[in-house]
Amino acid sequence: xxxxxxxxxxxxLNTAYASCIDNDRLEDWPGFFEEHCLYKITSADNHKxxxxxxxxxxxxxxxxxxxxxxxxNANIYERHSYRHIVGxxxxxxxxxxxxATETPFLVVRTMRDGRMDLxxxxxxxxxLHTATDGALRFTERLVICDSSRFxxxxxxxx
Amino acid sequence: xxxxxxxxxxxxLNTAYASCIDNDRLEDWPGFFEEHCLYKITSADNHKxxxxxxxxxxxxxxxxxxxxxxxxNANIYERHSYRHIVGxxxxxxxxxxxxATETPFLVVRTMRDGRMDLxxxxxxxxxLHTATDGALRFTERLVICDSSRFxxxxxxxx
Amino acid sequence: xxxxxxxxxxxxLNTAYASCIDNDRLEDWPGFFEEHCLYKITSADNHKxxxxxxxxxxxxxxxxxxxxxxxxNANIYERHSYRHIVGxxxxxxxxxxxxATETPFLVVRTMRDGRMDLxxxxxxxxxLHTATDGALRFTERLVICDSSRFxxxxxxxx
Numbered sequence: 001x002x003x004x005x006x007x008x009x010x011x012x013l014n015t016a017y018a019s020c021i022d023n024d025r026l027e028d029w030p031g032f033f034e035e036h037c038l039y040k041i042t043s044a045d046n047h048k049x050x051x052x053x054x055x056x057x058x059x060x061x062x063x064x065x066x067x068x069x070x071x072x073n074a075n076i077y078e079r080h081s082y083r084h085i086v087g088x089x090x091x092x093x094x095x096x097x098x099x100a101t102e103t104p105f106l107v108v109r110t111m112r113d114g115r116m117d118l119x120x121x122x123x124x125x126x127x128l129h130t131a132t133d134g135a136l137r138f139t140e141r142l143v144i145c146d147s148s149r150f151x152x153x154x155x156x157x158x
Numbered sequence: 159x160x161x162x163x164x165x166x167x168x169x170x171l172n173t174a175y176a177s178c179i180d181n182d183r184l185e186d187w188p189g190f191f192e193e194h195c196l197y198k199i200t201s202a203d204n205h206k207x208x209x210x211x212x213x214x215x216x217x218x219x220x221x222x223x224x225x226x227x228x229x230x231n232a233n234i235y236e237r238h239s240y241r242h243i244v245g246x247x248x249x250x251x252x253x254x255x256x257x258a259t260e261t262p263f264l265v266v267r268t269m270r271d272g273r274m275d276l277x278x279x280x281x282x283x284x285x286l287h288t289a290t291d292g293a294l295r296f297t298e299r300l301v302i303c304d305s306s307r308f309x310x311x312x313x314x315x316x
Numbered sequence: 317x318x319x320x321x322x323x324x325x326x327x328x329l330n331t332a333y334a335s336c337i338d339n340d341r342l343e344d345w346p347g348f349f350e351e352h353c354l355y356k357i358t359s360a361d362n363h364k365x366x367x368x369x370x371x372x373x374x375x376x377x378x379x380x381x382x383x384x385x386x387x388x389n390a391n392i393y394e395r396h397s398y399r400h401i402v403g404x405x406x407x408x409x410x411x412x413x414x415x416a417t418e419t420p421f422l423v424v425r426t427m428r429d430g431r432m433d434l435x436x437x438x439x440x441x442x443x444l445h446t447a448t449d450g451a452l453r454f455t456e457r458l459v460i461c462d463s464s465r466f467x468x469x470x471x472x473x474x
Contacts, residue, residue, distance in 0.1 A: 004324040008162040015248040019260060019281075044397060081202060081304035083279040085245055085264050087401055090331040102335060106401050106424055108264055108279045114307030116276040118432040121399040121424045123335075146397035149430030166320040173406040177418060177439075239360060239462035241437040243403055243422050266422055266437045272465030274434040 003091070010089045010101060010128070013136050018084035018105075021157055026071060029157055030064035034129060038140040039064060041158055043148040044122065055150045056143075056157075064157075071156070081110040082119060082156055089126075098139070099128040107158065120158055121146045161249070168247045168259060168286070171294050176242035176263075179315055184229060187315055188222035192287060196298040197222060199316055201306040202280065213308045214301075214315075222315075229314070239268040240277060240314055247284075256297070257286040265316065278316055279304045319407070326405045326417060326444070329452050334400035334421075337473055342387060345473055346380035350445060354456040355380060357474055359464040360438065371466045372459075372473075380473075387472070397426040398435060398472055405442075414455070415444040423474065436474055437462045 020028050040054035058064050087104040102123050109119035127140035143158045178186050198212035216222050245262040260281055267277035285298035301316045336344050356370035374380050403420040418439050425435035443456035459474045
């Protein structure tokens with residue numbers, strides 16, 4: 001596949017992923033991942049130090065579904081609004097037929113009373129795979145946040 | 159047209175649209191729309207509830223021109239700076255040859271004294287049409303804002 | 317080269333440029349420019365007035381290397397984190413085989429204690445050139461900031 005076409009498919013995938021979260025269709029979110037996958041939210045500091053643990057960690061699609069259930073039970077009240085702004089992916093030269101990318105992101109939060117703030121910024125370090133049904137899915141999405149404070153970051157997937 | 163080419167044309171159109179507003183060339187802004195069109199700014203809450211009314215509503219290019227005249231008369235003093243950051247469009251599967259897309263956006267405002275704040279975030283829900291002159295134009299642009307507070311949002315088109 | 321392919325190469329270049337700065341690989345930053353080049357940070361106000369001077373000004377790759385050395389000497393302490401979010405480039409119709417583009421950007425800063433703020437917003441006005449080694453490089457990058465306050469803007473390249 002020509003590189004421009006690939007980048008477009010990746011950009012479209014990121015838009016669909018963000019739209020899924022921002023429109024509160026969390027139940028669809030695990031479908032962006034392969035069954036055997038790695039999803040992790042961590043800080044740039046911890047990532048640099050090579051710490052394997054993340055604030056959020058899941059290594060299967062089933063665990064992602066569990067996470068959505070937990071969020072649904074925790075968020076009894078109407079949640080704030082979130083808006084992902086995702087940059088263009090940069091190819092990181094995946095080996096062995098895998099696609100590896102780095103993509104900057106920013107998430108803005110809007111409170112129920114209209115106040116807005118910067119919620120999270122960082123990069124996605126992704127590995128992707130074209131499934132047998134032709135769909136691109138994540139085998140790995142590491143969410144590397146610029147901030148090391150995670151008190152509120154657990155409200156939604158990033 | 160291959161999908162990648164279409165997405166690129168849409169992304170270029172969004173960049174040109176934002177540049178027109180952010181560079182204060184408001185008089186060119188109605189030219190992005192078909193003569194018979196729908197432009198509406200509303201909140202996510204009101205959109206979900208199916209309310210047809212918007213904080214800003216125009217159903218023709220002439221009404222958009224009127225809106226620009228009104229803004230020019232209202233903004234006697236030098237205005238703040240605005241900067242749109244627009245994400246990649248996601249195709250929503252337009253029917254009958256129409257193109258339908260969903261595109262996240264963020265607008266940052268810079269005051270005359272240098273202070274910056276988050277001005278607006280949300281999605282564009284668009285329908286587009288390739289005119290006989292070959293140009294892509296909006297037949298519909300619904301600006302769905304995450305916030306329901308619109309006190310200041312009337313200063314510029316979004 | 318078809319326009320969609322060109323836009324993709326430009327978007328990829330911008331992502332790589334931002335990644336270089338945000339990941340603190342400043343020593344690689346001058347490599348994005350031709351040896352004879354113009355790099356300038358200025359305000360929208362000063363740009364409109366036609367002032368040639370910028371807050372930061374360099375007209376060769378060697379001067380960009382000097383700037384990096386100066387930043388390295390000035391920033392003794394661990395620096396804040398920066399995250400560029402760069403929009404899609406709009407072609408400005410470069411003459412004589414040159415490529416000219418306008419691209420919106422936003423930079424978010426994350427402090428060591430986790431606080432985040434809007435650091436800079438504006439547009440890149442670029443001229444680019446395909447070098448004999450096939451790489452796209454900047455012959456000119458004007459960083460036009462919406463704000464005219466530059467007290468802190470000198471901490472990193474934009």
